[in-house]
Amino acid sequence: MTRIAGVCRRCxxxxxxIALVALLNALAWGILVPPFHVPDxxxxxxxxxxxxxxGRLPEGVADRPPYSPEINGTLEALRFYxxxxxTENRPPGTSAEIASLDEVRDGTRSRVGSGDVSSATNNPxxxxxxxxxxxxxxxxxxxxxxxxxxxxxxxxxxxxxxxxGALFVRELLPHEPWAWxxxxxxxxxxxxxxxxxxxxxxxxxxxxxxxxxFFALARIFRRGLTPARAAGVCLALAVGVLxxxxxxxxxxxxxxxxxxxxxxxxxxxxxxALRAGAVGIAVxxxxxxxxxxxxxxxxxxxxxxxxxxxxxxxDVSQAGGGSLREQIxxxxxxxLPRFGVFTTLHPxxxxxxxxxxxxxxxxxxxxxxxxxxxxxxxxxxFAAVVIALAASTLVRSRRALRGRAMELTAYVxxxxxxxxxxxxxxxxxxxxxxxxxxxxxxxxxxxLPLYGAIVALAIRGAGRRAGPSLAAVAVVVMIGxxxxxxxxxxxxxxx
Amino acid sequence: xxxxxxxxxxxxxxxxxxxxxYRIAGSNGIDDGEFVAVLEPRRVLCQAGQDVPEGTGFLRMxxxxxxxxxxxxxxxLQAGDRALLPVGELAAGWTQGVVDLPLGRxxxxxLSDVRVCIAxxxxxxxxxxxxxxxxxxxARVAGTPxxxxxxxxxxxxxxxxxxxxxxxxxxxxxxxxxxxxxxxxWVALALVLLAGAGSGRALLRARRDDRPRESR
Numbered sequence: 125m126t127r128i129a130g131v132c133r134r135c136x137x138x139x140x141x142i143a144l145v146a147l148l149n150a151l152a153w154g155i156l157v158p159p160f161h162v163p164d165x166x167x168x169x170x171x172x173x174x175x176x177x178x179g180r181l182p183e184g185v186a187d188r189p190p191y192s193p194e195i196n197g198t199l200e201a202l203r204f205y206x207x208x209x210x211t212e213n214r215p216p217g218t219s220a221e222i223a224s225l226d227e228v229r230d231g232t233r234s235r236v237g238s239g240d241v242s243s244a245t246n247n248p249x250x251x252x253x254x255x256x257x258x259x260x261x262x263x264x265x266x267x268x269x270x271x272x273x274x275x276x277x278x279x280x281x282x283x284x285x286x287x288x289g290a291l292f293v294r295e296l297l298p299h300e301p302w303a304w305x306x307x308x309x310x311x312x313x314x315x316x317x318x319x320x321x322x323x324x325x326x327x328x329x330x331x332x333x334x335x336x337x338f339f340a341l342a343r344i345f346r347r348g349l350t351p352a353r354a355a356g357v358c359l360a361l362a363v364g365v366l367x368x369x370x371x372x373x374x375x376x377x378x379x380x381x382x383x384x385x386x387x388x389x390x391x392x393x394x395x396x397a398l399r400a401g402a403v404g405i406a407v408x409x410x411x412x413x414x415x416x417x418x419x420x421x422x423x424x425x426x427x428x429x430x431x432x433x434x435x436x437x438x439d440v441s442q443a444g445g446g447s448l449r450e451q452i453x454x455x456x457x458x459x460l461p462r463f464g465v466f467t468t469l470h471p472x473x474x475x476x477x478x479x480x481x482x483x484x485x486x487x488x489x490x491x492x493x494x495x496x497x498x499x500x501x502x503x504x505x506f507a508a509v510v511i512a513l514a515a516s517t518l519v520r521s522r523r524a525l526r527g528r529a530m531e532l533t534a535y536v537x538x539x540x541x542x543x544x545x546x547x548x549x550x551x552x553x554x555x556x557x558x559x560x561x562x563x564x565x566x567x568x569x570x571x572l573p574l575y576g577a578i579v580a581l582a583i584r585g586a587g588r589r590a591g592p593s594l595a596a597v598a599v600v601v602m603i604g605x606x607x608x609x610x611x612x613x614x615x616x617x618x619x
Numbered sequence: 620x621x622x623x624x625x626x627x628x629x630x631x632x633x634x635x636x637x638x639x640x641y642r643i644a645g646s647n648g649i650d651d652g653e654f655v656a657v658l659e660p661r662r663v664l665c666q667a668g669q670d671v672p673e674g675t676g677f678l679r680m681x682x683x684x685x686x687x688x689x690x691x692x693x694x695x696l697q698a699g700d701r702a703l704l705p706v707g708e709l710a711a712g713w714t715q716g717v718v719d720l721p722l723g724r725x726x727x728x729x730l731s732d733v734r735v736c737i738a739x740x741x742x743x744x745x746x747x748x749x750x751x752x753x754x755x756x757x758a759r760v761a762g763t764p765x766x767x768x769x770x771x772x773x774x775x776x777x778x779x780x781x782x783x784x785x786x787x788x789x790x791x792x793x794x795x796x797x798x799x800x801x802x803x804x805w806v807a808l809a810l811v812l813l814a815g816a817g818s819g820r821a822l823l824r825a826r827r828d829d830r831p832r833e834s835r
Contacts, residue, residue, distance in 0.1 A: 217791025600624030
């Protein structure tokens with residue numbers, strides 16, 4: 125406890141403020157968004173409920189409906205299926221409309237269903253274990269009270285994501301407080317982070333873990349490898365993997381960083397570095413092995429079930445159609461301009477813009493509402509200015525960057541690993557479902573620390589005199605962006 | 620500069636919230652992918668089981684006229700044999716496509732499980748869009764089921780600004796929120812304001828020299 129208090133005291137005050145901003149923002153989102161209107165929230169709540177009520181992990185049941193009678197009754201009373209995806213409809217909001225909800229809240233419906241929790245069934249259990257504690261800590265058995273408490277846990281994780289994101293940016297630009305604080309605030313006020321932090325979804329623990337991993341990587345590259353730092357980066361990796369299998373996208377970046385750190389040490393230090401690396405491997409391997417063992421023996425469920433959607437090409441071929449060439453084409457078109465040689469594989473005209481950029485600016489709910497078009501158009505200009513300023517900073521600092529080539533390589537490996545994983549998962553899903561879409565902008569949020577770094581580089585690019593003014597303008601724009609997102613959410617659900 | 624920015628944000632919210640428009644208060648959740656009902660001249664199309672939101676003044680539907688000018692239409696809401704609102708009338712001469720059919724009066728409260736009826740007063744037939752469904756739930760023309768249910772969107776009877784809706788929005792937010800039942804709008808507002816203040820506080824800390832610690 126004393127050690128934790130000591131760590132908190134060492135946290136730079138601006139970083140604490142940034143984490144607090146992210147927490148408050150996510151709490152506000154958690155109140156503004158009606159229950160179950162964060163993507164797949166019904167499935168994630170059902171996972172928590174099943175785990176908390178039975179002590180067992182969910183399992184797929186083909187011939188029985190998913191979720192407990194209590195959750196299904198609540199979804200019906202909230203007219204969830206009439207509202208989700210139909211922006212013209214609103215959840216019940218008057219005492220007359222809410223009467224059926226009161227009937228469900230009397231607690232007579234079973235809280236244990238078939239054990240099938242739909243899309244969340246095969247997820248690893250760490251996030252849900254934490255949420256199960258909130259479930260049981262609830263002062264009442266009311267499901268909506270429990271969902272509200274679970275959303276607070278998610279908001280705390282959003283705060284953790286912003287905390288580590290800010291620490292990462294500070295590690296990159298320690299002598300530029302205006303820049304790194306604005307970069308940290310960019311993360312804390314990002315509307316999609318707030319929206320996801322306001323709901324029950326294991327993505328938010330993944331974002332927190334990936335932010336911690338980026339911070340730990342920066343520490344290793346800039347301060348050297350110690351057992352504590354190796355353990356830190358591997359602990360972040362382990363937590364992320366046990367929260368959502370997507371975290372395996374970062375294994376290559378972490379392995380690269382550890383190998384580089386061990387190799388660059390002087391011969392007399394190599395033993396210590398190797399020991400540090402071994403500590404790191406043990407930290408990530410032990411919980412992973414335990415999870416694999418329990419999955420295979422006690423729980424009898426797929427080990428990386430959620431990752432199975434990211435099936436490689438041979439699996440895809442069995443499902444009918446699909447080839448490695450097409451998989452590469454599919455992934456390329458997700459992120460980069462299409463060439464003439466590629467067959468069009470995506471329904472949107474320009475996936476890098478329509479899917480990723482506009483999605484990052486803001487698509488909310490179950491992707492059923494967003495900003496007016498002019499916001500996305502204006503955002504492109506803002507993004508162009510930010511990227512140009514950041515690029516100019518990098519060009520001017522190219523001499524210093526040469527010494528950071530390995531560190532940059534690790535970040536590129538992390539971003540590339542995630543991009544490839546999303547592409548593989550998306551392609552597999554596309555083939556297996558006969559053309560349905562898998563990708564959503566929130567899948568890129570594990571890279572939020574890099575987004576914060578780009579904003580910070582842009583502020584730095586404005587120079588010493590203009591930097592503080594630009595930082596203030598940037599923070600006002602970011603707050604406006606966040607508040608506008610919250611206002612359209614109110615209009616979507618309550619007007 | 621931060622204070623000026625905050626003031627500009629508030630001003631933008633004030634002005635943006637004053638824009639008035641007809642708002643869609645809800646729909647019957649039916650897609651309108653195809654024409655599923657044909658309404659012959661002098662016939663009435665009725666669809667039961669509709670929930671009409673409070674304040675609805677128009678029914679928005681997709682109606683085809685086979686290229687002719689639209690005929691006069693009458694719209695009524697019924698419960699059993701009883702008319703719930705005065706009959707609304709749309710004069711002849713409208714263009715096919717998405718059409719707003721006026722009710723005789725704005726719905727004074729939510730009307731549950733009502734029958735919506737549209738009477739074709741003209742000499743030509745019409746086609747109405749919706750989704751193909753089984754005859755038991757399909758729209759009916761002169762008592763005979765059509766191919767499916769028609770889509771209806773409920774449009775407010777008067778132009779409303781976001782500010783004029785603020786009262787009902789805060790009231791609607793207060794329901795079904797678990798821990799935040801009754802207090803949700805005010806807690807959310809406080810959190811948003813605190814987050815804004817916290818952002819300013821974080822940025823102002825940059826004025827202090829924030830030297831990095833050396834590794835140990």
